[in-house]
Amino acid sequence: MRKRLYEVIEVADEKDNLSKFYDVFMMIVIVCSLVPIATKGVGLFSPIIDHVTAVIFIIDYLLRLVTADLKLKKGAKSFCLYPITPMAIIDLLSILPSIIAVSEALRILKVLRLLRTLKVFRVFKVIRYSKSISIIINVFKRQKESLLVVCGLAVGYILISALIVLSVEPETFPTFFDAVYWATVSLTTVGYGDIYPVSMAGKIITMCSTLFGIAIVALPAGIVTAGYMDELNKIRKEKVDKDGPEV
Amino acid sequence: MRKRLYEVIEVADEKDNLSKFYDVFMMIVIVCSLVPIATKGVGLFSPIIDHVTAVIFIIDYLLRLVTADLKLKKGAKSFCLYPITPMAIIDLLSILPSIIAVSEALRILKVLRLLRTLKVFRVFKVIRYSKSISIIINVFKRQKESLLVVCGLAVGYILISALIVLSVEPETFPTFFDAVYWATVSLTTVGYGDIYPVSMAGKIITMCSTLFGIAIVALPAGIVTAGYMDELNKIRKEKVDKDGPEV
Amino acid sequence: MRKRLYEVIEVADEKDNLSKFYDVFMMIVIVCSLVPIATKGVGLFSPIIDHVTAVIFIIDYLLRLVTADLKLKKGAKSFCLYPITPMAIIDLLSILPSIIAVSEALRILKVLRLLRTLKVFRVFKVIRYSKSISIIINVFKRQKESLLVVCGLAVGYILISALIVLSVEPETFPTFFDAVYWATVSLTTVGYGDIYPVSMAGKIITMCSTLFGIAIVALPAGIVTAGYMDELNKIRKEKVDKDGPEV
Amino acid sequence: MRKRLYEVIEVADEKDNLSKFYDVFMMIVIVCSLVPIATKGVGLFSPIIDHVTAVIFIIDYLLRLVTADLKLKKGAKSFCLYPITPMAIIDLLSILPSIIAVSEALRILKVLRLLRTLKVFRVFKVIRYSKSISIIINVFKRQKESLLVVCGLAVGYILISALIVLSVEPETFPTFFDAVYWATVSLTTVGYGDIYPVSMAGKIITMCSTLFGIAIVALPAGIVTAGYMDELNKIRKEKVDKDGPEV
Structure with missing residues (x-):
């Protein structure tokens, strides 16, 4: 079952509908999580979007951590190695500000959430068969x-x-x-x-x-x-x- | 007779002198109608030009509407379909501000008259045989x-x-x-x-x-x-x- | 003798030393005449340069006028036609401000002297054999x-x-x-x-x-x-x- | 021995380790000597770096002067000719401000030290085999x-x-x-x-x-x-x- 999870999250298979759905879903979540940044937190739904997307990102992070051995193919060591891969660090940093509530003092860390915009490049997965x-x-x-x-x-x-x-x-x-x-x-x-x-x-x-x-x-x-x-x-x-x- | 009208207004035939004359005439009218915009309505003739060109545009619009079935080739339905084609909407919007006299409150609509500048591209008809x-x-x-x-x-x-x-x-x-x-x-x-x-x-x-x-x-x-x-x-x-x- | 004069002033013959000397001399005069413009007439020698170059330009203009028939090859008519050729008009306009002493009121005409900068392109004569x-x-x-x-x-x-x-x-x-x-x-x-x-x-x-x-x-x-x-x-x-x- | 010195300083031989070491060492010194300029002399070590690099540049200059005949291959005359070669003049000018202590009055000369930045191009020696x-x-x-x-x-x-x-x-x-x-x-x-x-x-x-x-x-x-x-x-x-x- 963990194998199936890994396929859904990481492998980009055109025929796997669930995997494709997960990619599109995460892309939407990423774009949504950018809305509070673009609106500077103004707007009624900003804090709600902030929290919901944060929870999704945390689950995503944990799921990726759990299937790390299937990705890195280094056995049990993978679970220790995964958190220090660049994408994992970006993932962690982008979650951190949402976890720690003291938002004012952590404005600098909040900036790092923008590194998540790099995830936008995941969009290329979808169109990577474009000439x-x-x-x-x-x-x-x-x-x-x-x-x-x-x-x-x-x-x-x-x-x-x-x-x-x-x-x-x-x-x-x-x-x-x-x-x-x-x-x-x-x-x-x-x-x-x-x-x-x-x-x-x-x-x-x-x-x-x-x-x-x-x-x-x-x-x-x-x-x-x-x-x-x-x-x-x-x-x-x-x-x-x-x-x-x-x- | 409606067929001849259609040929004159819509078909760009190099040999049809009346059609060519109509194109050149409309182009001049379009350029003239831009003058009051460029001069911001200042100048003695601005309101006159505004009204004259508006009348011409209304006639042009009606003539095009009347010959719509020859253009869209969909029978009687053409007369209903024509007003929602993009060019017809632009035509209508560009006439509107001239029809409704309350010019101050309609400044925003007046802007749409500029869409008429797209008509300037009709000039390419004349030189479309240019390499x-x-x-x-x-x-x-x-x-x-x-x-x-x-x-x-x-x-x-x-x-x-x-x-x-x-x-x-x-x-x-x-x-x-x-x-x-x-x-x-x-x-x-x-x-x-x-x-x-x-x-x-x-x-x-x-x-x-x-x-x-x-x-x-x-x-x-x-x-x-x-x-x-x-x-x-x-x-x-x-x-x-x-x-x-x-x- | 007028033929020789024409050769010196107009014909660009690589072997004719006097013609080449005249071209170089006029180029230097043109560049010098620009100095008072660049220094805005400040400097002790500005008015002197202004007058000297003006005299040279007047002589140059007259010489060209005298040899006009050899250039335009239209007989006696050439002397009437020459003053309305573009370069002759520029020549005349560039001399005018120097002739008429009322410099303040003629500032606008003085601008025309800059058209003389077009003469700078005469420099290409010298290097026109450059690949x-x-x-x-x-x-x-x-x-x-x-x-x-x-x-x-x-x-x-x-x-x-x-x-x-x-x-x-x-x-x-x-x-x-x-x-x-x-x-x-x-x-x-x-x-x-x-x-x-x-x-x-x-x-x-x-x-x-x-x-x-x-x-x-x-x-x-x-x-x-x-x-x-x-x-x-x-x-x-x-x-x-x-x-x-x-x- | 003077021949060996010349090889080390001037000749760029890939196999000569001492020559390569000298190039790299001088490059580091040059970069270090730029630090006080970039920090505008602020910082505790700025004057020290200034003096140390100046001493090294003086030694470098003297060594190059001593081996000038091997470079220019003009016998004894080389020692007189070398100081007027472009690079030697830059070298001298870049040392001058450090020799003369009156730094305020010599700010203009200090600028010349920047010509030393041209020496940065010596870095291309190292990568000159790059395609x-x-x-x-x-x-x-x-x-x-x-x-x-x-x-x-x-x-x-x-x-x-x-x-x-x-x-x-x-x-x-x-x-x-x-x-x-x-x-x-x-x-x-x-x-x-x-x-x-x-x-x-x-x-x-x-x-x-x-x-x-x-x-x-x-x-x-x-x-x-x-x-x-x-x-x-x-x-x-x-x-x-x-x-x-x-x-």
């Missing part, structure tokens, strides 16, 4: 090394820009963090205008930094797009090879 | 599935960013709507600077969200551009296959 | 039709966005021009933050407009870049066909 | 001419925009530098909102300038991305030619 999603995932896998290098380059460029502007205009940027924030907001071309250099030296650095930087910070976006088009063309070619040319 | 426009429409058709997925991804990313920032910095963002507005303005890199996080946690989330997000939110634009270039190359290749290589 | 510049010009020529359509689409989208936002939020946007300015600044993602919707309806329109609009407004940039890369690849292929494969 | 980095460097090398032309075009466009806006709206832009700063911030679409035209003429110029300009200013980024994808495809093709098609 388009698998293409995007493929792009990220294939371009993984390029994306890592290019993101590293972007982060490095941001840090160096921040350092230079910090030392040129220490009055405007109280801390290194502010300088990094400025560099990120500028190089992504968001430019809120809440923080910007006011001295001539700072402005010159801003100009040089943005002119050269947007090419570097735009690279990841470009690679993802180009990789996506590449993947699409490849699939079309394979189709043509198989089915003959389309008219 | 370039048909290419762009082709791109949207071919990449429809990709664009839907990618737009869904972008919207999902925006909603999650909004949720996270809302729970981290509830003081800055009064409602969930404000957070979504902030996320959209930030991830499209517009960055007005009317709303932005002020706490350290909020700023960190802004940095992470924009750095990863611009790649996702820029994908639709990239797909449209790449698809457009693809289509252009395909057409050129076909041309070369037909006409032999250009020098 | 890269000719590639970019080729791209604009080849993609001319696409660029026109795409720019038309972008302008149309901006105008429709402006109309909608104007009618939804007339308090924020005093005139149609303000709405167009807002739409342009938003859709190009500049987002100064000097003007933005404050009502909920206005914000919703901003979000929809930017999310869909950046793809459309980014198309011209994408076409130019893609066309440029296309052209580069074509040139490389031709090179390979001629010289055999590079290692 | 991705070499691809990016290749892209910059191959597209060098294109990038130069395109960057020149972008800078030219920015200067012309600045000139036009300066003469149209001299009240908003006190100096030419402010106009250039505005043009750069606008055309890179950062748009802080600290400076923007307020007159109608200025706004019209802003709209035209940004609509046409983003295509030009975005070209370098596009070329880098497209070149990168080109390079990736070339490498894959070579791999296929060598290893046979991947499945």
Whole structure:
């Protein structure tokens, strides 16, 4: 019977109706549990939703813990190992604020509930047989090394820009963090205008930094797009090879 | 005679001069009817234009209603069905504010007149034999599935960013709507600077969200551009296959 | 002798040293004449530079007028036709403010002097044998039709966005021009933050407009870049066909 | 022995452990020397780190000077030539502020210490056998001419925009530098909102300038991305030619 439970909770089998129902049900619960966050707890039903979803999450957590040995396949040790897997930690942290009633002092922990939004990605289970999603995932896998290098380059460029502007205009940027924030907001071309250099030296650095930087910070976006088009063309070619040319 | 009327109003036949004249005439009327909106009703002729164009639109609406059976091809039922087709609803709503004189209380309905701007797309009738426009429409058709997925991804990313920032910095963002507005303005890199996080946690989330997000939110634009270039190359290749290589 | 003068002023012959010297000299004069504009007339030499460059421009204008028949090849009629060619009008307008001494009242005309900056493009004469510049010009020529359509689409989208936002939020946007300015600044993602919707309806329109609009407004940039890369690849292929494969 | 010293300091030999250790050690020292800049000299250890790293940099500088003849291969002349090589000047300038104690008056020189951040690029020595980095460097090398032309075009466009806006709206832009700063911030679409035209003429110029300009200013980024994808495809093709098609 525990085996059946495991199948329902963890295994994503298209033919297993109960498993599919559980996935959809949990997705709805997750979305519902986000409503009190989105409404900031205002609304009559907010505390009720909060409590009901918390109870469901606790049961879900316990059920997953009970079937841990079937998932990790490490025998009795699994029950000790499971609570320290990343998803289990997120699960636990997202339940905690609901368990401990002192909500004011635990606002910080409450934030962690948002990590539960990561569970939203479970939605991809449902549509994982969609061609388009698998293409995007493929792009990220294939371009993984390029994306890592290019993101590293972007982060490095941001840090160096921040350092230079910090030392040129220490009055405007109280801390290194502010300088990094400025560099990120500028190089992504968001430019809120809440923080910007006011001295001539700072402005010159801003100009040089943005002119050269947007090419570097735009690279990841470009690679993802180009990789996506590449993947699409490849699939079309394979189709043509198989089915003959389309008219 | 009703058949001829239908041909003039609805069918876009290049050889039918009266039909072409009607299209051009309606286009001019539509553009004229926008002038009072653009000038905010200021100007001597604004009310006159308003009334004249309204009368023309009412006649146009009635003529279309009268020839509805020829368009929908469902016999007498067409006359009941036509008023609930999307374009007919827009037509009706755009006339309404002109019919009912109480303009102040109906400001909201007046907004609907703008839906009439959709009629501006009728201009494409005239140039629908243009190669370039048909290419762009082709791109949207071919990449429809990709664009839907990618737009869904972008919207999902925006909603999650909004949720996270809302729970981290509830003081800055009064409602969930404000957070979504902030996320959209930030991830499209517009960055007005009317709303932005002020706490350290909020700023960190802004940095992470924009750095990863611009790649996702820029994908639709990239797909449209790449698809457009693809289509252009395909057409050129076909041309070369037909006409032999250009020098 | 007038023929020789014409060769020196108008014909760009690589072997003719005097012609080349004249081009370089005029370029220096043009750049110098911009200095008083850049320094806002402050500086000891500003009025002197202003007068000297004005005299040179007047002589240049007269010389061109005298050799007009050699350029337009229409006999005596050329002397009447030349002053109404676009470049001649710009030349005349750029001289005018210097001739008429009442500078305060002619500030508006002074602006026209900036049209002279168009003369800066004469710099391309010197580097017109550069491969890269000719590639970019080729791209604009080849993609001319696409660029026109795409720019038309972008302008149309901006105008429709402006109309909608104007009618939804007339308090924020005093005139149609303000709405167009807002739409342009938003859709190009500049987002100064000097003007933005404050009502909920206005914000919703901003979000929809930017999310869909950046793809459309980014198309011209994408076409130019893609066309440029296309052209580069074509040139490389031709090179390979001629010289055999590079290692 | 001096030869060995040279090998350790300058030659990047994968098999030479001492050389590798020296590179890593210097990288750590460089990163550490940046900490006091990032913390703005606040913190107990800041002055200590400042002095220790300064001493190490002085020793490094002297060692490099002593082995200069082995590097430049110009005999005794090398010792005179070395101090005027770019990297040696940066080295010297970065040490200077630490030598001269009067730190307040030398704040400007202290800025130069940031040039030391260029030394961070030495980090690429370690990963220079990484495929991705070499691809990016290749892209910059191959597209060098294109990038130069395109960057020149972008800078030219920015200067012309600045000139036009300066003469149209001299009240908003006190100096030419402010106009250039505005043009750069606008055309890179950062748009802080600290400076923007307020007159109608200025706004019209802003709209035209940004609509046409983003295509030009975005070209370098596009070329880098497209070149990168080109390079990736070339490498894959070579791999296929060598290893046979991947499945």
